[in-house]
Amino acid sequence: MRNVQKRNHTGRRYVFICGLHRSGTSLLGRNIARMENCTGFKDTGVIEDEGQFLQDVYPTAMTYGGAGRFGFDSRAHLxxxxxxxxxxxxxxxxxxxxxxxxxxxxxxxxxxxxxxxxTRFLQAVFPDSYFIVIRRHPVAVSMANQRWKVSLTPLHNLFDHWLHCHALFEEDKKYLKHLYELSYEDYVRDPDKYHEEIAAFIGTRVPESSMEQVTGQYNERYFNRWSDLWNNSGFTGYYGFIAVKYEPKFMNYGYSLTKGFDINEERLREGERISATAGALYRLLADAYALMVRLTTRSKGYIRKQLRTHLPGPLKVRIQRLLQ
Known part of the structure; x- marks a missing residue:
């Protein structure tokens, strides 16, 4: 966590919650909006009540590929x-x-x-702006993003996206006047502490009640899945290769892909022995598998949509009964 250049709080203030998809931004944003004299978007009818869907000045992340991909398009960086x-x-x-x-x-x-x-674009539009950036372990972020099968992305691409976006932010934050950073892991470990610090940062107070409950159980689910893939999947070479390849890069942010996980030591040594050529082949296979899943998921969705549109009502009811 880091605070940058606080100042006296007068007049209107704008607080922007930043972080990759599945980093805890929704939970954090809702709790900050519950603080005294704060207002956030609620019951707007758009996805997650996100401001990107309530304006037409800049394109949404979906325009650039959506979660796990948008940052690769240079137009997403404003x-x-x-x-x-x-x-x-x-x-x-x-x-x-x-x-x-x-x-x-x-x-x-x-x-x-x-x-x-x-951040820099928003600071220019809203001069009295405060930025709260939350960062989460890349394994949890990436595996959570893989739950969306319609846009399934291989882990190595998701790792690249995490690193790319955070590298861009590291450069941009030098220009920000008011910045507070925290990790998802620290936040769920002691939410009361961070609510108090954030309230002081933006010039308000935490209400005595009404804050949403915070739990850290979700990370554990993804960490267990990561360990299981390493030890028991039929694609252990791929996971070993990407873990060894990306470990030094994530260590720069305080995260590890190997330490703290229930990973067989022999699997780790196997990953270290995989050549760059074999690793590239693993990546191609992972890309091909993800593409197959995306096409299958989208085809099923298209077929269901066509059936709902064109089937007679009585036949729809009959099919629904058969499926129950």
């Missing part, structure tokens, strides 16, 4: 030098979001994962 930063667009974005905030408050909270790559 700064104060972007062609989208104009007086007209700034006014339009403020108007769009204030239509959904409670304007009787003075602290306005917005959460969108893609904010991680838009």
């Amino acid at each position: 700064t104060e030098t972007s062609v989208l930063f104009t007086p007209a667009n700034a006014a339009r974005l403020r108007k769009s979001w204030h239509a959904y905030w409670d304007n009787s408050k003075t602290i306005f909270v917005e959460k969108t994962p893609g904010n991680l790559l838009k």
